Amino acid sequence: MTPDSNPSIDGLKEVRGLRSFIVLPKHYYPEPTMGFKESMVNFKMSQYLRIFVVEGCEFEGGKLPSKVGELIHLRYLSFRNSYVRELPKSICSLPYLQTLDLRVWYSVAIRLPNVICKMKRLKHLFLDPKIEVIGGGKLRLGGLQELETLDEISSETTCIADIPTLISLQNMCVSVHDVDVDNMSIVLNNKNSQLRESWLSVHSCDFSSEKGREVLNHGLMSPSLVSLEIW
Structure with missing residues (x-):
């Protein structure tokens, strides 16, 4: 073209x-x-x-x-x-x-x-x-303290460790690929009190361990979780 x-x-x-x-x-x-x-x-x-x-x-x-x-x-x-x-x-x-x-x-x-x-x-x-x-x-987002909407990022291209620093975040859509349980907990167990709605897609993450099941259970209890896809 x-x-x-x-x-x-x-x-x-x-x-x-x-x-x-x-x-x-x-x-x-x-x-x-x-x-x-x-x-x-x-x-x-x-x-x-x-x-x-x-x-x-x-x-x-x-x-x-x-x-x-x-x-x-x-x-x-x-x-x-x-x-x-x-x-x-x-x-x-x-x-x-x-x-x-x-x-x-x-x-x-x-x-x-x-x-x-x-x-x-x-x-x-x-x-x-x-x-x-x-x-x-990877794309860095740390320091965006006024950010309310984050749609749509992937762990392959964006640093998901920055998510907890987004203290004003209300809506997020995240796709997570091939990460360990510790990194997965950053997304699933986000304790941001402002978060209202989250859409998560998880690819190739092993939740079979005791810690993995604990992280998943905590994530499923999150009041902001709208959708969780596990591939």
Whole structure:
């Protein structure tokens, strides 16, 4: 796919004082339906944007423009079902961002710099289990003390040991793969009093030991547990 193969938006680079920029497609499948080029928006002129939503679009080169970091007043940022392969490091320069939706097009594994933990005002984070961390390692979330929604992370790509530090967490969806019982207890026995709803999917974890059964039993008694899948 190339951005030139889809219809695009023109003329928005001249718009001043914009507070919301929202692009929604008529449908998401089988592929993004609109092209998005960096030249469409004058990011410096649009510095007062609070909402920036570009869904179901194909970004030029598969990369989000690094100038998005100039939108310092952003509260809401979404690229759901868009063709985006990489997020710039400048994303951490958004001091007031509260919602970040990175559930990109299903065939894309988006590459992220390990800077989301620096976005201290973040309240709602929507990810995809297929993320890749630039430079290797796992995505860190420790320090996001205002985070209320975490959907959806995988232990293969995200550090689940950071979950207990998310003291404001109310809703979470976690997929856990091939971890020992001690690590599993971090998720199942989360003692966060703010947690209201949790959806857990567990793959290849052995609960046959006495300690494993104890961890599982405590987890099943959690008032926040909505769904538990064990594979």
